[in-house]
Amino acid sequence: MTKATIAGALAVDTALDVLFGDGNSIRFEDCWLRDHCRCSSCYHSDTFQRANHILEIPDATILNIESNETQIDVEWSDNHKSTYTAEFLSKFDYKTWKESKRLKPVLWHGDISDKIAKVHVDEFLKSVDGAKHVFQSLLDYGVALIEGVGVSEEATEEVCKALGGVQHTIFGGMWKFTTRADHADTAYTNLPLAAHNDNTYFTEAAGLQILHCLEHTNGTGGETILVDGFYGANQLNKELPEDFKFLTTFNVEAEYIEEGHHHTYSAPVIRVDNDTGDLVQIRFNVYDRAAMAFRNSNDCRSYYRSLRSLAKHYENISNQWRFKLKPGTVMAMDNFRVLHGRTGFSGSRVLCGSYVARSDWLDRARALALIQ
Ligand SMILES: C[N+](C)(C)CCCC[C@H](N)C(=O)O
Ligand SMILES: O=C(O)CCC(=O)C(=O)O
Ligand SMILES: [Fe+2]
The missing domain is CATH 3.60.130.10 (Clavaminate synthase-like)
Incomplete structure (x- = not known):
């Protein structure tokens, strides 16, 4: 797979539409983005765990966004700042994400001794x-x-x-x-x-x-x-x-x-x-x-x-x-x-x-x- 790039980002109401270099676009709700901030006060990258209780995550709104090919920087209404990489965001296209989680059993009947x-x-x-x-x-x-x-x-x-x-x-x-x-x-x-x-x-x-x-x-x-x-x-x-x-x-x-x-x-x-x-x-x-x-x-x-x-x-x-x-x-x-x-x-x-x-x-x- 080629490396994901960002072609543009547009705030729409309470969400952010991100257009990727491959032409795909994904809508991210602001509550999702705030929850997925990967800064060290929001995410323990050494344990791969969120740092805050869901009740502590502020119901903040997006004040400003800046984007380039590799990342999007978001400034929040509570002054917090988040950065999202293109590679991270590109994984959350629902269809692709759901498809990637599916197991693909090969159904069989009869003798499969030469297949297994x-x-x-x-x-x-x-x-x-x-x-x-x-x-x-x-x-x-x-x-x-x-x-x-x-x-x-x-x-x-x-x-x-x-x-x-x-x-x-x-x-x-x-x-x-x-x-x-x-x-x-x-x-x-x-x-x-x-x-x-x-x-x-x-x-x-x-x-x-x-x-x-x-x-x-x-x-x-x-x-x-x-x-x-x-x-x-x-x-x-x-x-x-x-x-x-x-x-x-x-x-x-x-x-x-x-x-x-x-x-x-x-x-x-x-x-x-x-x-x-x-x-x-x-x-x-x-x-x-x-x-x-x-x-x-x-x-x-x-x-x-x-x-x-x-x-x-x-x-x-x-x-x-x-x-x-x-x-x-x-x-x-x-x-x-x-x-x-x-x-x-x-x-x-x-x-x-x-x-x-x-x-x-x-x-x-x-x-x-x-x-x-
Ligand atoms: C495998 N082992 C010999 C330990 C016991 C088998 C348990 C069998 C039980 N009727 C079931 O079908 O679950
Ligand atoms: O005896 C066997 O080959 C299998 C018995 C069985 O069904 C089991 O142990 O769960
Ligand atoms: Fe058994």
Whole structure:
């Protein structure tokens, strides 16, 4: 991008119209400008924080402006003086600004093994390019594989830390699970699990789920099932918009109960960004649905109809990617988007892994300049 320049600035009532060298023009309200003064008494540039309470910012008016190619100087009615650089102001064109914040998931269905990142652990942990490759794959497809990892909880933990940090929940930080009932949950059995998102009963579901199959011996089955929750939701919107709409507005309650714990949370199954229409989160878990009461017959019937309509996309075998996790390969997936499951199995199957908070993995992606 070329460097932003200012071609002119004109005060109009309580706002300032700034014309940029590229022909674009942006209107800034005076209250916004006063709030965004970057002088040292208004902004701590070392901590990137505002210095004043919003109630302390004076309701000042613009007395005078002077501009050149690179900046605008404003003199305020309370004698304060502010300087705004062209580069700073140019970032606040609403459309461009909003667009720059959008994530751009690449919707998929079926086998995506040749699309996603498969990065060797040394490359992931030690090189910026390796890390970028993994996080870009998580942003694009919601899945990434890290290969050549030591077949141990310790080696897996290193990967979890680098993906944003281990998130502690009732299941622990790093967890290891097999068919022993360490928690009151079907994951700790050999039963099949249809595609689902974890933690629908938490106020904030885990951002990533990381799984490493440490062992599967003397048995069969235990295939991993992944399906793009956004693809299914999108298909539903095209095919049955009413069902889609219902799932974006109706609060479906979920719960998790075990000795000493009772988690419950109620929210729409499909969360959409109201401004952009972008899909933000899927909260789909048929097992962890709580028993609930309905306001009326219509809501009750819509609940079953629309959940089944969505489920059909997730259970459609041609939408799913099925494969066998192997010791040494760590799988990370976006639990806000991708649903996971497994087929039933026999034999001794041991997995370990952790959750990572969404805030924390997006923080990594931002630090790598992959998103804004
Ligand atoms: C991942 N780990 C083995 C710790 C537990 C899984 C919890 C499963 C729970 N039914 C849910 O879907 O959230
Ligand atoms: O056993 C598996 O592969 C996954 C089980 C599961 O859904 C989970 O641990 O959240
Ligand atoms: Fe799960």
